[in-house]
Amino acid sequence: MRVKEIQKILGEKYLTKSRGQNLLLEENVARSIADLVEVFEDKRVLEIGSGLGIITKYLVKNGFDVTAVEIDKDFCQYLKTTGVNVINEDFLSFPIDETLPEVVVGALPFSISIRILLRIKDHRDKLKRWFVVVQKEVAERLISEPGRKSYSSLSILFQILFEMNIEFDISPNSFFPKPEVTSTVLKGILRHNPIIEVTEEFERFLRDIFRYRRKTLKNNLYDYNTEGVNFALRRRAETLSKEEVVELYREIMK
Numbered sequence: 314m315r316v317k318e319i320q321k322i323l324g325e326k327y328l329t330k331s332r333g334q335n336l337l338l339e340e341n342v343a344r345s346i347a348d349l350v351e352v353f354e355d356k357r358v359l360e361i362g363s364g365l366g367i368i369t370k371y372l373v374k375n376g377f378d379v380t381a382v383e384i385d386k387d388f389c390q391y392l393k394t395t396g397v398n399v400i401n402e403d404f405l406s407f408p409i410d411e412t413l414p415e416v417v418v419g420a421l422p423f424s425i426s427i428r429i430l431l432r433i434k435d436h437r438d439k440l441k442r443w444f445v446v447v448q449k450e451v452a453e454r455l456i457s458e459p460g461r462k463s464y465s466s467l468s469i470l471f472q473i474l475f476e477m478n479i480e481f482d483i484s485p486n487s488f489f490p491k492p493e494v495t496s497t498v499l500k501g502i503l504r505h506n507p508i509i510e511v512t513e514e515f516e517r518f519l520r521d522i523f524r525y526r527r528k529t530l531k532n533n534l535y536d537y538n539t540e541g542v543n544f545a546l547r548r549r550a551e552t553l554s555k556e557e558v559v560e561l562y563r564e565i566m567k
């Protein structure tokens with residue numbers, strides 16, 4: 314899809330930064346994303362932020378039944394001409410139920426990509442596999458390892474719940490308008506047997522051990538009973554593997 318073609322379709326419409334409307338241009342990239350998608354029970358896909366449908370058309374060509382969730386009503390009008398099922402809603406607020414596909418695909422709006430991934434995480438009983446385009450920085454944060462600056466509570470949370478893999482990077486030149494950052498295609502598959510059941514209490518604990526990055530576990534866990542805990546509480550959270558975090562949590566909560 315060429316810039317002039319997009320401009321012709323858009324007419325007087327302006328793309329908004331607040332909605333992160335950077336449209337993918339490269340057909341080969343869109344085709345490669347669609348080719349990554351795997352489904353095992355049916356051929357249904359939920360696409361978030363379909364825009365003008367460049368990925369959508371390759372999903373359809375690959376035999377997928379696509380439900381497109383798009384907040385922009387003008388994009389929805391265009392998408393309806395492609396024959397896919399279109400939902401003109403904000404993914405962050407529309408109801409997610411058992412009627413939706415389990416597989417999520419999408420070039421996520423940069424400004425809200427983490428919020429979208431967190432909502433997918435909250436509905437992981439239904440949305441079990443995802444293939445998304447995000448800022449490279451976001452992808453690296455989610456797969457980061459202990460000791461890295463990007464390692465955080467989100468890294469641990471998503472690594473416990475999902476098997477994740479960076480598939481390939483996408484140049485800023487592949488979008489219109491051109492963003493200032495490189496994008497990455499990130500794949501996530503729900504783990505059947507995570508090392509711990511992730512509850513609201515565990516998620517709160519994760520946030521608490523990282524609340525002050527330069528402080529020790531002892532200082533960050535000031536409102537927990539750490540007396541008698543057999544763990545080196547002088548360490549900092551960013552040095553702990555996800556297994557050590559789970560061990561510490563169980564020690565404190567027993």
